[in-house]
Amino acid sequence: MLYRTAGQFKTSYHADHALFPVRQDAILLGFILLLAFVVVPLTASEFTFRALLIPVLIYALAALGLNILTGYAGQLSLGTGAFMGVGAYACYKLVTIFPEMNIVVAIALSGFFSAAVGVAFGLPSLRIKGFYLAIATLAAQFFLVWLFEKWAWLYNYSSSGAIQVHNIDMFGITVAGPNATAVTQYYFVLCFVAVITWFAINITRGRIGRIWKSVRDMDIAAELVGINLMKAKLSAFAVSSYIVGISGALFVFLWRGAAEPVLFDIPLSFRVLFIAIIGGLGSILGNYLGAILIVALPVIISALPSALGIPIASATVEHLNTMIVGALIIVFLIVEPHGLARFWAIIREKLIMWPFPH
Amino acid sequence: MKNLKTKLLAALLLGTALAPAAWAQDAINLTNLSYRTGPFAATGTPLMNGQRDYILMLNERDGGVNGVKLNYDECETGYNTEKGAECYEKTKATSIVTQPWSTGITLQVLPKSNVDKIPILAPGYGFSPMTDGKIFQWAFNPPASYWDGASMIIKAISDGNPDNLKGKKIALLHLDAPYGKEPIPLLQAYAEKHGFTLLPIPVGVKEMQNQSAQWLQIRRERPDFVLMWGWGAMNAGAVAEAVKTKFPMDKFVGIWWSGHDGDMKTAGEAAKGYRSISWSLPDSNAKVMQDIKTHVVDKGNSLIGEGEFDWVFYQRGVLISMFAVEGIKAAQAHFDTKVVNAEQLRWGLENLKIDEAKLAEIGMTGMVGTFSTACNNHAGHAGGWMMQWDGAKFVKVSDRLEADQAMIAPLVEAEAKKYAEANAPWPTNEECKM
Numbered sequence: 001m002l003y004r005t006a007g008q009f010k011t012s013y014h015a016d017h018a019l020f021p022v023r024q025d026a027i028l029l030g031f032i033l034l035l036a037f038v039v040v041p042l043t044a045s046e047f048t049f050r051a052l053l054i055p056v057l058i059y060a061l062a063a064l065g066l067n068i069l070t071g072y073a074g075q076l077s078l079g080t081g082a083f084m085g086v087g088a089y090a091c092y093k094l095v096t097i098f099p100e101m102n103i104v105v106a107i108a109l110s111g112f113f114s115a116a117v118g119v120a121f122g123l124p125s126l127r128i129k130g131f132y133l134a135i136a137t138l139a140a141q142f143f144l145v146w147l148f149e150k151w152a153w154l155y156n157y158s159s160s161g162a163i164q165v166h167n168i169d170m171f172g173i174t175v176a177g178p179n180a181t182a183v184t185q186y187y188f189v190l191c192f193v194a195v196i197t198w199f200a201i202n203i204t205r206g207r208i209g210r211i212w213k214s215v216r217d218m219d220i221a222a223e224l225v226g227i228n229l230m231k232a233k234l235s236a237f238a239v240s241s242y243i244v245g246i247s248g249a250l251f252v253f254l255w256r257g258a259a260e261p262v263l264f265d266i267p268l269s270f271r272v273l274f275i276a277i278i279g280g281l282g283s284i285l286g287n288y289l290g291a292i293l294i295v296a297l298p299v300i301i302s303a304l305p306s307a308l309g310i311p312i313a314s315a316t317v318e319h320l321n322t323m324i325v326g327a328l329i330i331v332f333l334i335v336e337p338h339g340l341a342r343f344w345a346i347i348r349e350k351l352i353m354w355p356f357p358h
Numbered sequence: 359m360k361n362l363k364t365k366l367l368a369a370l371l372l373g374t375a376l377a378p379a380a381w382a383q384d385a386i387n388l389t390n391l392s393y394r395t396g397p398f399a400a401t402g403t404p405l406m407n408g409q410r411d412y413i414l415m416l417n418e419r420d421g422g423v424n425g426v427k428l429n430y431d432e433c434e435t436g437y438n439t440e441k442g443a444e445c446y447e448k449t450k451a452t453s454i455v456t457q458p459w460s461t462g463i464t465l466q467v468l469p470k471s472n473v474d475k476i477p478i479l480a481p482g483y484g485f486s487p488m489t490d491g492k493i494f495q496w497a498f499n500p501p502a503s504y505w506d507g508a509s510m511i512i513k514a515i516s517d518g519n520p521d522n523l524k525g526k527k528i529a530l531l532h533l534d535a536p537y538g539k540e541p542i543p544l545l546q547a548y549a550e551k552h553g554f555t556l557l558p559i560p561v562g563v564k565e566m567q568n569q570s571a572q573w574l575q576i577r578r579e580r581p582d583f584v585l586m587w588g589w590g591a592m593n594a595g596a597v598a599e600a601v602k603t604k605f606p607m608d609k610f611v612g613i614w615w616s617g618h619d620g621d622m623k624t625a626g627e628a629a630k631g632y633r634s635i636s637w638s639l640p641d642s643n644a645k646v647m648q649d650i651k652t653h654v655v656d657k658g659n660s661l662i663g664e665g666e667f668d669w670v671f672y673q674r675g676v677l678i679s680m681f682a683v684e685g686i687k688a689a690q691a692h693f694d695t696k697v698v699n700a701e702q703l704r705w706g707l708e709n710l711k712i713d714e715a716k717l718a719e720i721g722m723t724g725m726v727g728t729f730s731t732a733c734n735n736h737a738g739h740a741g742g743w744m745m746q747w748d749g750a751k752f753v754k755v756s757d758r759l760e761a762d763q764a765m766i767a768p769l770v771e772a773e774a775k776k777y778a779e780a781n782a783p784w785p786t787n788e789e790c791k792m
Contacts, residue, residue: 047451051444096780149534149560156780159543159773160485160536162465166781177781178469256443258466260536262563263439299444302434314434315394 003351019201036190041183049182052296054255057193058247060291063275064200064284065243070273071281072204073236074216075125079137080244080272082144085264086114087245088252089154092163095253096156103168103175107192107249111242117144118241125233129219141266148261162260165253176253185254192250196243201284203239212236213282244272278329280339289340293332298325385427386697388413388682389453391445391463396436397566398590401618401671402459406432407662408675409457411654412646416683418653423686426696430679437590439463446470454700455479455682461537464488464497471496472785477704479685481678482507482614482637486540489766490774491708491736495787498707500681501729501740502637505769506761507613508541508585510635512548513759514744515583515611523554529581531572531588531596534560538587541613544769545585551765557581566592573599586612593621597629607631607747614638617745617752619669627749637742638726639754640673645721646680647673670745670752677726684710684720708733712740727758733790739763 003024010016020026044053066080090113094106121140125133148154155163167177174180175188203209214222215232223229252259271294279290301321305312312320336343350357390409393402413430422428431453433445442463446456456471456478458464464484471478478497480488486503488494502510516522530545532538542558549556557579559572569592576584584605588596593616600610608631617634641647647667654660655667666672682703689698689706698706710731717723729738744756778784 047447050447158776158780159539160461160465161539162462162536164465164469164777164781166469167783178473256440256466257469260439260462260465262535265564303448313394314392314432318395318434318436 003348003354005352033194036194037187041186044186046182049186050255051299053186054182054189056288056291056296057189058250058255059272059275059295060287061193061196061250062244062247062272063279063287063290064197065240065245065247066272067276067279067281067283067287068200068204068212068243069236069240070276071283072209072216073212073233073240074219075122075233075236076130076134077137077240078134078266078269078273079121079140079144081264081266081268082141083114083118083241083244084248084251084268084272085144085148085261086117086241087111087248088259088264089148089163090114090245091249091253092165093154095168103170103253107246107253110249111245114245114248115238115242118237118244119234122234122237122241125237126230138266141269145261145265148264160260162258163252164258165256168253176257178257189250189254192246196246197284200243204284208235216282274329278332278339280341280343283339283341285344286339286341289344293328293340294325297328301325384697385429386423386454386686387429387431387452388455388457388679389431389433389445389449390457391435391442391449391459392432393435393437393459394432395434396438397563398437400620401590401593401615402437404618404620404662404666404669404671405459405675405678407660407666408672408677409679410675411650411660411662412676412679412683414659415646415650415653418657418659419649423683424690424696426690428683428686435459435463439466442466450474450476454698454703455685457678457682458484461485461540462535465536468494468497469781475704476700477685477707479678479682479707481681482674483537485536485777486544487770487773487777489735489737489770491731491733492787492790493774493778493784494736495785496704498681498731498736500707500710500731500736500738501712501726502742502761503737503766504540504587504613505544505766506737506739507635507637507742508544508548509761509766510742510759511585511611511613512545513762514633514635514756520548520552523552523582525553526582527555527557527579529557529559529576529579529584531559531561531569531576531584531586533566533587533589533592534562537589541585541587543773544766547765547769561588561592561596566590567595569595569599573603573605576605577603582609584610586610586616588612588616593618594624597622597625597632600632601625601628608633611635611744614674614742618671619751620671622747622752629747630749632747633755634745634747634752635742635759636670636674636745636752637740638670638674638677639724639743639745640668640670640752641725642668642673644723644725646676646725647721649721650676668751673725677722680720680722681707681710684712684716707731708736710738712738733787 005022008023069075069077087110091106091110124136155161165177167174167179175184211227211232219229275290275294278293280286298321301324302317305317392406410430413428417427433449435441435445437460439462443466446467456467456476458467461484464480480499482502484499486505488497488499489503512520545556561569561572586596610632612634614636617636622629685703685706686698688709689702693702708731713728727740729740731738739761741758741760743754743758745752746755
């Protein structure tokens with residue numbers, strides 16, 4: 001009833017190819033955007049911004065980048081954390097070498113560095129597949145983190161080996177660094193993420209996305225129908241690493257404020273991979289759902305006892321947290337192995353038919 | 359983009375649910391960013407227990423500080439910087455002090471302290487240039503910085519004259535993290551001035567428990583001394599490898615965080631002779647420890663395990679809480695108020711006077727060196743003692759050692775200035791004329 005699509009006729013190809021052919025989807029999206037851009041900034045506390053909203057957006061963006069490579073083009077990668085690091089260090093060097101550069105430009109440019117590195121480490125994908133390729137990207141992971149530690153030029157020879165974000169202004173408003181307010185940073189990240197998500201939806205449903213999917217489903221068949229595998233795989237690596245690099249730059253500049261090389265080590269790669277897998281490979285929505293489960297849920301659980309006034313030691317909560325989130329991951333994967341996005345798709349289908357199933 | 363959907367629903371629910379819990383006005387909140395979980399839990403737990411028990415004892419014995427109750431609370435980080443930053447956001451509204459408990463988290467919250475106006479108390483850890491209180495107005499690392507520790511170790515292994523090290527080779531086995539890299543600039547300055555070779559050997563966080571490669575290198579290079587900046591599982595791993603490769607234990611010296619009873623217990627007799635510098639001395643018979651025993655431990659309110667009461671780290675935790683409490687007392691007296699806020703505590707920590715009379719008054723005689731902080735000196739430079747493992751426990755084997763400030767001060771000034779310039783505009787304390 002709520003989701004009834006009857007009566008929504010498409011009278012032109014243009015209407016049929018709209019981003020949201022079902023009216024309810026567009027309304028839902030409008031509602032969510034209203035919530036994100038107006039309601040949340042008016043109501044959320046600083047803790048909610050910094051510990052929940054901003055990290056969820058940034059992790060979702062990183063997972064989106066990985067999803068383009070793994071979910072759409074079928075190339076398994078374990079180097080996401082390192083590619084995020086490339087973006088972050090590139091952005092750091094850009095803003096320290098060119099202090100006049102607008103931060104948006106710096107972040108957008110830093111994605112190209114990680115795209116270049118991603119393509120370089122994507123070259124083995126032309127010859128190897130599956131788990132073997134995962135090992136090759138693992139090499140990127142280890143090599144790049146080693147490079148972040150050893151190449152002192154990257155962190156401007158600071159004695160701690162960490163990079164620090166200083167105050168960066170844009171049009172008179174501080175957007176990064178210790179003086180930036182949480183709301184500004186939230187809007188900044190939200191705009192970036194919204195634009196890239198729009199771009200990703202369109203690229204994945206268009207010609208390039210179909211090429212990627214055909215390579216994923218059967219690369220030999222794709223080659224036989226005339227798809228250039230090299231172009232397809234390397235473009236997937238480039239686009240994916242570009243998005244991952246931007247998420248890395250946002251990760252350090254708009255959220256963490258400081259970073260040490262070990263931050264970009266393999267646990268980060270796995271975390272992003274889990275978000276992509278649990279959210280649903282080959283979907284855009286799934287990255288957000290996965291990020292909520294993996295990033296936001298532990299924060300919520302750890303804040304619950306004190307908010308409800310239950311006296312539990314902080315360490316015990318942390319143990320409980322690990323157990324609950326771990327159990328939930330297993331439950332979700334058993335109930336719906338294709339991820340949370342598929343879960344939502346099933347719910348939506350049921351809603352469309354409700355209350356008169358065939 | 360229907361994708362943004364659920365996130366925002368959750369956010370809306372949370373925005374209302376997670377408003378900071380209200381707290382009683384007549385109490386002072388001291389939240390600790392603890393780590394009783396994760397790879398460093400073994401070393402973190404006794405420290406947290408010590409901090410907790412001292413506060414509980416004060417509440418029990420004196421009803422708090424000058425009649426104001428102290429709320430000790432913990433926010434678990436697992437030594438993870440991401441969780442640490444989250445805890446900082448969660449606690450900054452209520453706690454009057456941030457105790458970050460990791461060099462990584464310290465670096466993360468350091469720039470924010472100027473904006474949020476909450477003092478950072480990082481006793482014996484954190485970023486060594488924090489000593490410069492003019493630049494790092496909100497950060498405190500009493501009673502000694504890592505550079506103080508490095509300087510004291512150099513003094514101890516050279517019998518008081520660093521020139522004795524001429525032509526020797528000193529290896530620095532360190533955790534490959536900001537913490538482990540801290541002493542390198544100072545040790546390099548020493549190496550250049552006194553003509554010895556410094557050989558830093560990093561140990562990655564992943565390879566802490568298997569250091570065979572590093573110790574192979576040590577065996578090949580035959581250094582005259584091995585200094586260690588280790589933490590958590592790395593300490594026990596290094597001692598085990600040293601025993602295995604038959605490295606002479608009296609040539610092996612650790613920083614204060616590498617002097618943990620629990621780490622040495624596994625090696626036991628074999629690690630006899632290992633030394634560690636310490637700014638604290640355990641004394642289970644001191645009045646304060648006896649008070650903790652009667653008011654907290656015997657009543658079953660403590661979380662400590664068997665034998666933990668005598669550990670160096672447990673008693674160091676007690677001292678760390680003491681610094682915070684003394685800061686509160688100083689602020690209470692100066693501002694003539696009961697419930698001090700974060701800004702008043704900053705003044706208190708900047709005007710700590712831990713002299714013999716004070717130590718006697720609080721029942722801690724001999725447990726820590728005397729020191730005082732000032733607006734240009736946030737470390738206090740209390741000095742420390744060499745402790746040696748006798749197979750069962752750590753015993754004091756040296757007189758009080760003082761760091762060589764002539765070596766450290768120029769480096770502190772240069773590094774603090776570098777930090778401020780890299781993070782410009784960085785507010786400095788112009789009122790401080792010292």
